[in-house]
Amino acid sequence: MTQESRPTGIMVMAYGTPETLEDVEPYYTHIRGGRKPSPEQLDDLIFRYQKVGGQTPLYELTKGVADDLRARLDAEFPGQYKVYPAMKHWHPYIAEVVPQIAADGLRDVVGVVLAPHYSRYSLEGYRTYTEKALAQLPEPFRFHFVEHWHDHPLFRALIADRIRTALAEFPPEAQGKVTVLFSAHSLPEKIIAQGDPYVDQLRESAAAIATLLGLPDHRFCFQSAAPTPEPWLGPDIVDYLQELYDEGVRYVLSVPFGFVAEHLEVLWDIDTEAQAKAQELGMVLKRIRMPNADPEFVELIRAVALENVPAETTDH
Structure with missing residues (x-):
């Protein structure tokens, strides 16, 4: 793969959610930076998940956004973009996805968090996890982080x-x-x-x-x-x-x-x-109905991502 032919990556990032009630403790522990929650905290979170059916559709919705975005870009700009879903606190962890992107030979990646407003307390963690994973790579790619899109x-x-x-x-x-x-x-x-x-x-x-x-x-x-x-x-x-x-x-x-x-x-x-x-x-x-993976939301994320692709990586 030559430098000229390398596609640009788009990492669609979200918070993450446990897949089963057994996953709640490791998920909660990851949120807490490796510190296990107290039994009371754990019981409270498990109770909430039980009351909403045992799990939430967050990962499937995030994957849906990524899949539809990939399909749109493949149709519009064949071979120019690769799209990867990545989660902050559950699988596929950002730390798991970053090496995969590097192995695919990409040199520029735009990171879009599925959260419109920026806070150093919340969104900055996505950039931090990504940069930590990049620091472990012999040939890290260039990461272009979208801090917010509330004003789009x-x-x-x-x-x-x-x-x-x-x-x-x-x-x-x-x-x-x-x-x-x-x-x-x-x-x-x-x-x-x-x-x-x-x-x-x-x-x-x-x-x-x-x-x-x-x-x-x-x-x-x-x-x-x-x-x-x-x-x-x-x-x-x-x-x-x-x-x-x-x-x-x-x-x-x-x-x-x-x-x-x-x-x-x-x-x-x-x-x-x-x-x-x-x-x-x-x-x-x-x-209101949440944006979820609806077509108009995918169109929004497409626009946000493309507007943040560095000019030197594309001629369209």
Whole structure:
């Protein structure tokens, strides 16, 4: 394979999810940097997975995005791109995929995490795992990491369309009375003092999507905070539903736009915990359809990836 004929790699990265309940402990241990969770922490996470059916479709959805992206690029630019799914905390681990890419002879690889907003606390780990794996190779490839794509017009249009569709599904008496509630994964409050861009990106993209829709009002909150002693960003969605109820809100559309697929933070935190709170309050809570591996989401990831391919590696 000559230098000129070598394709460019696209690594489609996601968080990872255990495949069975027996996988939960090693998965949780990897998240914790090799430290095993306490029995109570482990039991709690296993309970949540049990309640959503034992596993989530995150890997299959990520693989679906990668497979469809590969098919599109093969049809559009035959032989110019190779696509690899890679997971941060489960198989196929980033550390497993990087040597495979190098063995395939690639010299340039674009890394796209399936998460729109950047935080050093979350997304930087993908780059770190990749760079550690590259450091073990005799001939490492050049890695081009996409830090964020929350401001991409296709992302904003996709979420706006999902909101528009979901709003139409509320009963006639609710039309014009639905509060659109954006949410994203909470992170430790200390990131604000550290100058992390995460919260600003979230609020910026929520406001831009609301503007696209002409929404007179939208709200924003966090979800999925970890049980640690340090304070995490809030308000949490379950607490915020109570605040909205106290304001007189009875109809809420959940927009967990910090995520792109149906995994535990959506299936448990929104569809189970938040839904239970809404029902307790007598509120109607609906959720947008997640992007998952839908064609318009694959098109978004295609655009993000191609826009970050170094100019010197391609002539199209």
